[in-house]
Each structure stands twice: as structure tokens, then as C-alpha cells.
Amino acid sequence: MKRTKLFKGLTIFCSITMLISSFVGCGKNAETTEATPDTKEVAAGAESKVETEEEITLTLLQWDNIFTKNNYDVVAEYKKVKPNVTIEIENLKDTGEFEQAMKIRKTANQMPDIFALKPYMLADFGTIAADLSDLEAARDSIYAETFKVDGKIVALPTQAFNEFVWYNKEIFAEYNLEVPKTWDEFIKAAETIKAGGKYIPILMGGKDAWPDYPFNEFMPSLVANDGTLWNKMAEDPQPFTPDKPFYQAYQMIDQLYSAEVFGTDPLGMGFDQVKAMFGTKGAMLCAGQWFLADAQKAMGDKSDKIGTFLLPVRKDASEKLNTITMADTFLSTAQGGKNEAAAKEFINWFLTDAANYQAFTKAMNVNSTMKSIEAGVEPCIAEAFEGVDVNPVIYDGGNKKFQAIQAATKFDVKQIGQEMMSGKDLDELMNNLNKSWQEAQSTTK
Amino acid sequence: MNSLKTQKNVLLITFLFIPVLLLLVFVVYPTLKLLQTSFTSWDGFSEVQQIIGFKNYKDLIFNSKEIWVSLKNNFLYFIIHLGFIPLEIIAAVILNSKLRGMKFFKSVVFMPYIINGVAVAYAFSFFFSPVNGALNEILKMLSLEGWIQNWLSNPSVVNYSLVSVSLWRYSGFHIVLFLAALQSIPEDIIEAAVVDGANAFKRLIFIILPSIKIVVELMLFLNLRGALQVFDIPFVITQGGPGTASSTFALSTIQMAFKYKNFGMASTMGISLIMMIVVFNWVQKNIFGLKEGK
Structure with a gap:
């Protein structure tokens, strides 16, 4: 009998405790939605001020x-x-x-x-x-x-902002290099530094995929002289054929990647690792205007030796130089x-x-x-434009249709860049892209 | 008596109300919602979720080459970790012996599991770095320059590098679990076996292993689940790269949802993952004879 009473008491106690705790939980919610008296006062005060300054x-x-x-x-x-x-x-x-x-x-x-x-x-x-x-x-x-x-x-x-090739002027002077004006000159300058064996010609940080964007994302638009190239590609069933700007740009990129001017293992290091090497272990780095603070930090008291030039995406120095804006x-x-x-x-x-x-x-x-x-x-940014006949290409990230096809085909230019750096065949990549693009385009409105 | 029964029921219902409610809200409902979304083409943004039947499941099986590549990578994690389980049991047996300094070794073995997974992954990306990376420096010190590889950028090497990080992190945890199981074996059984003339190997096979069967079963399940869900290590170290060479199923699911805006397919992948774990676990139990009553 005693045990039953004790059990009964315990049951009542526990039930009450549980119910109270549930109500307390709910009660707090109600308070937040209904507003506390303090909040009401503030709200009332604000209302009276509406006429003047709310x-x-x-x-x-x-x-x-x-x-x-x-x-x-x-x-x-x-x-x-x-x-x-x-x-x-x-x-x-x-x-x-x-x-x-x-x-x-x-x-x-x-x-x-x-x-x-x-x-x-x-x-x-x-x-x-x-x-x-x-x-x-x-x-x-x-x-x-x-x-x-x-x-x-x-x-x-x-x-x-614009995109630049950031470089150390001292290293360029050491190898008697001048700012390259064409794509071939750019690769040649990188190869000269590579032959010297002292510096990594171009720092990449390819493990992160995104640092190849000045090449793999922007160059097709630069070759096409069209910031809305992605939108045009969305309407084209086969935009990766050799006569199209995307292929032509990627052929130029392939030429650069094949020259192996990004150090022994460009995909083995991330951007955080390579940015600290700018100017000391590496001669050049391709990035936007935002890189200035990092460049200054990496160069320390030699910040005055930081130079910039626009990525020379052209075959002939007499052509206008397209640059991404x-x-x-x-x-x-x-x-x-x-x-x-x-x-x-x-x-x-x-x-x-x-x-x-x-x-x-x-x-x-x-x-x-x-x-x-x-x-x-x-000033180091302004000098990139000195004496250059620049044609700004305003970059458009791609319209809805492009983004839908991009999602359907899993088209990721930065990832393609990684694959190119790891030695994948360009024609094979382009053929596969053409196939999946055409298929996705037929099913995308 | 009747009143006692009622009181029991009241107490039972009161105690169970909140846990069951939480379970329904946070487990059952999201799972059902996931199942529902897996039959749609929802982009994670539109207000309307268009139902497309089993199309996502069909596409996942027949038109998703890269997801199969990811699964192949998951399999590598599974098989290597599985191969390490006997070694982990042996390590646990050694650590269970009453040798000097064993407490210290036990702590050291468990340490990697305590460290934050992202921090471990970040530290290892420097360990494998081609410039000033610790691994390459060690190999140079040992005059083994010929062994130096592009640990994180060679598609045929990268997965092994990542699995080694996973082993480093989780083996200690497995060993500690085995150790706990070993310590639960009554000493008199072992002593009786010794008296009967059983050597260390026989004791391991006929006494220790059958006694820790439940923990082995748990470990096999944890290994399977962990291998299929591996995410943080490849995500931080390589982001699945170069290209998609080191991507895993969980990584592909996240990318499918947030990068390619296909929440419908990502949900399908989520449901498939649950199904895979259930099926593979059943198969695994049968293969290793761990089914109840066996």
C-alpha cells in the first residue's frame, strides 16, 4: 500500500513537472511573438515619433x-x-x-x-x-x-575592377624581360623564368580550382570580345567546336598549361599557400585588383617593385587589347x-x-x-593601362538559360582548368562538352 | 490495480511525449520531406516543386557517370578501412596488456579523433604540399626522393593520400572501442584457456573475437556508414579535385544541391545513401556471419 502511494505521488510529481516544463517552453515562444511590455513601450514611443523621425x-x-x-x-x-x-x-x-x-x-x-x-x-x-x-x-x-x-x-x-598579371619587377629585370604584349610573348617570358630555375614563373594555387578563373573563365569572353558570350553559348547547340571562341581560347590556355610554367605541382597547392610566395619564390600571379593587399603583404618592404600588366590575350600587338572589366x-x-x-x-x-x-x-x-x-x-595598378590600347569587355555572369544548361551539364570551367593542368586531352574534353551541351539544350527551355 | 496501470500509462505517455515529438519533427518529417523532394525537379529556389516521378532515380543510375566515380572512391575508403580492422584489433590487444606506459599510448592513439576534422584536413594539406611539405621533406631526409609523388594532384594517387588521412584520424577511435570490448571480457575465461594450454593466437580466435562480436559488428556498420558518408577530408583538402578525381558521394550530393541547383536530384542521392547503407549493412552482416542467432 505504501509503495502504491509512493508510486502515485511520484507519478503526479513527474507529470506536473513535465507539463509545467512544456508550458514554460511554449510560454517563452508566446512572449517573443507577442512582445514583452518593454517592447510594447518602445513600439509605442516609436509610433509617436513617426511624424518626425521614425x-x-x-x-x-x-x-x-x-x-x-x-x-x-x-x-x-x-x-x-x-x-x-x-x-x-x-x-x-x-x-x-x-x-x-x-x-x-x-x-x-x-x-x-x-x-x-x-x-x-x-x-x-x-x-x-x-x-x-x-x-x-x-x-x-x-x-x-x-x-x-x-x-x-x-x-x-x-x-x-580589372584583372591583371601581377609581377615582381626585380625578377623581370634579372632576366631582362619586358612586359609581354602578346600571348606568345607571355608564354615566352614564363619559359625564360622557368629556364632560370630560380623562381616559379606563374603562381597558380590550382588545388582550389577557382584561381584558374583569369584563364578558364574569362579568356573565352576576351577572345570573343563579348562579355555576354555565355548567353550566346546558351543558344548554340555546339559551342565547343574549333571555329568557336570558346575552343580558340581554350587552345591558347592549353598552350600555356602545356608549357608547365606553374611549378612542379600546380594542383598540389592552394591559393593561400601560393599567395605568400608572390615576389619571392614566384615571379607572376594572375588575379584581380583585389590582390593588391596580398601582393603588398607578400613583398613586404619591396612593395614598390610590384608591377601589373593586362593579360595579353591577343596574337598581334597591333590589335586592341581586350580586358575584362x-x-x-x-x-x-x-x-x-x-x-x-x-x-x-x-x-x-x-x-x-x-x-x-x-x-x-x-x-x-x-x-x-x-x-x-x-x-x-x-599607381601600380594605373601603370597596367599606360600606353596600351585597351578595349574593356564588361563581363556578364550568364543568364538564366545559360545557368540552367550549366547546371544540367555540370559545366564548371574552373574544374575543366584543373583537368587541363592534369594533362587531359583538350579535344576529348571539348567533344564531351558538345555532346552533353546539345542534350541539355534540347531539354532546357 | 487498475488505477496503478492507468498511472503507469500516464507516466509512460508523459515521459515519451517530448522525445517522440522531437523525433517526429526532426527525424521523421525531414526524411519524409526528403523522400518527397526526391521525386521533384526542385531547384532549391522556385516556389513550385514539379513532380517528375522516378526520373531522378533513373538518371542517378543510368546517366550519372561522375557519381559512380564518386562511389568508387567511397569504396576505396571502405575497403582500406575494412582491411585495417584486424590490425586495429591486434593493436587493441597489445594496448590491453599490462605493459609500462600503456596509458600514455592509449591517449596518443585516441588523440587524432579528438582533434577537429577540418583542422586535421587543413594540416594534412600542408603535410602533402609539394613545396616545403613535411612528407616530401621526410622522404628527402631518408634519401627516398624517388618515392616523392604529386600526392594531391595526381588523379591515381590522390585518393590513397586522402584515405591515409582518414585512417590516421579514425583508427585510434576504433582501437579504443575494441579496447573497451576487450576489457569487458572476464579474466577468468582467459585464465581458464591459459590453464587449458591455449596459446595467444588460439585465445584471440576462439575466445577474444567471439566475445567482442558485438563491437566488431558495430565497427563494421560504422565503417560502412563512415565510408559512404565521408565528406570533410576530401572537401577541405582537395574539394574533390583535381577535376572530380577525389570526389565522394556526399561531396557530389552537396555540389548537386548548391552548385548545380538540383535539390531534387540531391534528395534522391540522400535517399539512395540511406538505402545503400541499409542494404550493404545487411549484405555485410551475412558475409561475416554476424546475423542474430548465428
Whole structure:
């Protein structure tokens, strides 16, 4: 009898404890959704201020601290002109993570107020972005028209940059080399350094796949003199045949890779490993304007010996030199978002406020995307353009159809670059690509 | 009595309510959702998920050469780890002996498993580096320059390099599990065998191995599951490269979803992975005679 009573007591105690804990759990949720008395007071306070200056918090989703680095902080800058607006930054490690986060938020209907986009993301997220055509910044933008989505300006680039071959002037002087003007001269210069046996002619970091992008991603557009080549390829059932620019570019790349000028094992090291070798163990490295800080770090007190030239993708020095110009980090806001108007106002301010925009471009060492605002770049970057008849090719990441075919065929130019470096036959690669491309094109709308 | 039964039921239901609810929400529902998505062509973005029947399953089996290459790489992890299980048992038997300093060796053996997997992978990418890489430097020191390879960039070598990292990381964990099983064997059985004149080999075959059968079974399952799901080591060290030479099934699944925006096919791969683990485990149990009652 005693045991039954004890059991009964224990049962009641446990049941009550479990139920209370469940209710407490649910209760907390209810509190967050219904708002605590404190929050209500704040909300009421804000409502009374609406007429004058409403307190607004704008969320900004970015990657790699692009708006908050190198002594530039967009939050502080905007606070100076709009004290009632707080920019809440959410940072993600890189563009890969950023894209995944955006997809998840889009599905969950929790888009940030402001977000940055890479050009290739415009096809996916441009369709849900608000129309920015009426902004002053859109009218003054050099690139806005080029990157319209469905005929509307939905995102504005905040930076433009070029791709360079970074080199150590001392090493070039040691081998009596001049800046190469044609593709053959470029390979010859690399072979001369290789023959010297002291330095790796071109640092690659091919283990990471992406560092071959100046060749495998951009060269087809440079050979075609067409930044929208991917879109044209999406309409072509066999874009990898020898008479097409893609094949011609890859033939040039194959010539370079076959010269084995990337050290003994270019696929054995990642970019982090090779970037530290720039200027000391390696003579050249192909990368964008963003590489400046890394180059300076690697060269240390010999930073004044850093030189740049444009990748000479041409057969004859008398031809114009096509060079990739990237318009990048497009600011955008979601259509019908809670703070759409305030977000638009922020985007407009960011690109038209000369003091702010110049501070940003200086911190990032990038070119201006605005007609009326100039951004000063480092002299070592400016020298790449001296005495060269340059033709900028504005790079387009590819439209929706291209991206659909790309996904269906698993077309990854950087991976193809790795395969080429590991000695895979070019014609075999191109034939396989033609087959899968044609098949995917017939099933893709 | 009836009231006691009711009280028992109330207590049972109260205790089980939350775990079952959590299981339903976080395990059963996502699995069913995964199964549902595997019959669609969802790109992870569109609001509409178009149902395409068994097309993904058909494509996975007949039109996905690169995924089969990935599976072949998984098989390499499986077979090499499997081959190491007898060695791990022998190592555990040695560590189980009452020799001096065994506690220290036990800790050392288990250490790699405690270290963060990504950190291990990152450290090994420097270990295999062609410039100043520790492995090549060791070979040079031993005057074995002829053995130097492109450890991470030669498609026919890279998978063996990666499997060696996996062995380094997981063997210690396996040894510790075997060790725990060995310590659970009553000493009097071993002593009786010694008295009966059984030598060390006979004791291993006829007493130790049958006594740790459950742990061996668990280990075979863990090995199979681990080999089919291997992800962090190839992801950090080579990202599946060069090309797709060192890609694995899990790596291909992630790429299918996030790089090629084919969540439908990625879900199909997820379901196939579950099925493969179940089927291969059943086959494995039969081959090694570990089925219940045998």
C-alpha cells in the first residue's frame, strides 16, 4: 500500500513537472511573438515619433565584410547622415555561403532589407528585387543599363575592377624581360623564368580550382570580345567546336598549361599557400585588383617593385587589347519589402554621396561605377593601362538559360582548368562538352 | 490495480511525449520531406516543386557517370578501412596488456579523433604540399626522393593520400572501442584457456573475437556508414579535385544541391545513401556471419 502511494505521488510529481516544463517552453515562444511590455513601450514611443523621425533598422546581408573593412564602416557613415537609421550588418564568410543563405531566406520569406549580389546572382535574385530605375544613382551609374533584369534596373554595382598579371619587377629585370604584349610573348617570358630555375614563373594555387578563373573563365569572353558570350553559348547547340571562341581560347590556355610554367605541382597547392610566395619564390600571379593587399603583404618592404600588366590575350600587338572589366557587388532590395523605401534611400545615398563613395572605393581599392565620382587607384595598378590600347569587355555572369544548361551539364570551367593542368586531352574534353551541351539544350527551355 | 496501470500509462505517455515529438519533427518529417523532394525537379529556389516521378532515380543510375566515380572512391575508403580492422584489433590487444606506459599510448592513439576534422584536413594539406611539405621533406631526409609523388594532384594517387588521412584520424577511435570490448571480457575465461594450454593466437580466435562480436559488428556498420558518408577530408583538402578525381558521394550530393541547383536530384542521392547503407549493412552482416542467432 505504501509503495502504491509512493508510486502515485511520484507519478503526479513527474507529470506536473513535465507539463509545467512544456508550458514554460511554449510560454517563452508566446512572449517573443507577442512582445514583452518593454517592447510594447518602445513600439509605442516609436509610433509617436513617426511624424518626425521614425527609428528604422535596416538589415544588410554581405559577404567577406565588403562594406565594413579596411577602416571603412558603412554603419558609422550612414549614422552620420541619417541618425535615425541603424544598419544591422549580417556577414557571411564568402559568396558561396552568402548564396546559400539568400536561397534559404528567400524560401522562408525572410529576405534582408538590403543585400549585395555578384553579377551571376542577378539571374536568380534579380527577379524578386525592387525596381531602382527612379534613383539618381541609377541614372549616374555606368553599368546599370548593361545589367538590367527583365528590362528593369534592379541592382546597382558598387565597384568595378580589372584583372591583371601581377609581377615582381626585380625578377623581370634579372632576366631582362619586358612586359609581354602578346600571348606568345607571355608564354615566352614564363619559359625564360622557368629556364632560370630560380623562381616559379606563374603562381597558380590550382588545388582550389577557382584561381584558374583569369584563364578558364574569362579568356573565352576576351577572345570573343563579348562579355555576354555565355548567353550566346546558351543558344548554340555546339559551342565547343574549333571555329568557336570558346575552343580558340581554350587552345591558347592549353598552350600555356602545356608549357608547365606553374611549378612542379600546380594542383598540389592552394591559393593561400601560393599567395605568400608572390615576389619571392614566384615571379607572376594572375588575379584581380583585389590582390593588391596580398601582393603588398607578400613583398613586404619591396612593395614598390610590384608591377601589373593586362593579360595579353591577343596574337598581334597591333590589335586592341581586350580586358575584362567586372562590375561587382550590386546593391539591391527586395520588392515589397517592409523597409523598401528606406532601403532605396540608403542605396541612393551610398552611390551618390561623393565623400562616402570615395572612402569606400579607396578602402577597397576599386574603380568607380559612377559617371560623376572618380576613385583614385594605386599607381601600380594605373601603370597596367599606360600606353596600351585597351578595349574593356564588361563581363556578364550568364543568364538564366545559360545557368540552367550549366547546371544540367555540370559545366564548371574552373574544374575543366584543373583537368587541363592534369594533362587531359583538350579535344576529348571539348567533344564531351558538345555532346552533353546539345542534350541539355534540347531539354532546357 | 487498475488505477496503478492507468498511472503507469500516464507516466509512460508523459515521459515519451517530448522525445517522440522531437523525433517526429526532426527525424521523421525531414526524411519524409526528403523522400518527397526526391521525386521533384526542385531547384532549391522556385516556389513550385514539379513532380517528375522516378526520373531522378533513373538518371542517378543510368546517366550519372561522375557519381559512380564518386562511389568508387567511397569504396576505396571502405575497403582500406575494412582491411585495417584486424590490425586495429591486434593493436587493441597489445594496448590491453599490462605493459609500462600503456596509458600514455592509449591517449596518443585516441588523440587524432579528438582533434577537429577540418583542422586535421587543413594540416594534412600542408603535410602533402609539394613545396616545403613535411612528407616530401621526410622522404628527402631518408634519401627516398624517388618515392616523392604529386600526392594531391595526381588523379591515381590522390585518393590513397586522402584515405591515409582518414585512417590516421579514425583508427585510434576504433582501437579504443575494441579496447573497451576487450576489457569487458572476464579474466577468468582467459585464465581458464591459459590453464587449458591455449596459446595467444588460439585465445584471440576462439575466445577474444567471439566475445567482442558485438563491437566488431558495430565497427563494421560504422565503417560502412563512415565510408559512404565521408565528406570533410576530401572537401577541405582537395574539394574533390583535381577535376572530380577525389570526389565522394556526399561531396557530389552537396555540389548537386548548391552548385548545380538540383535539390531534387540531391534528395534522391540522400535517399539512395540511406538505402545503400541499409542494404550493404545487411549484405555485410551475412558475409561475416554476424546475423542474430548465428
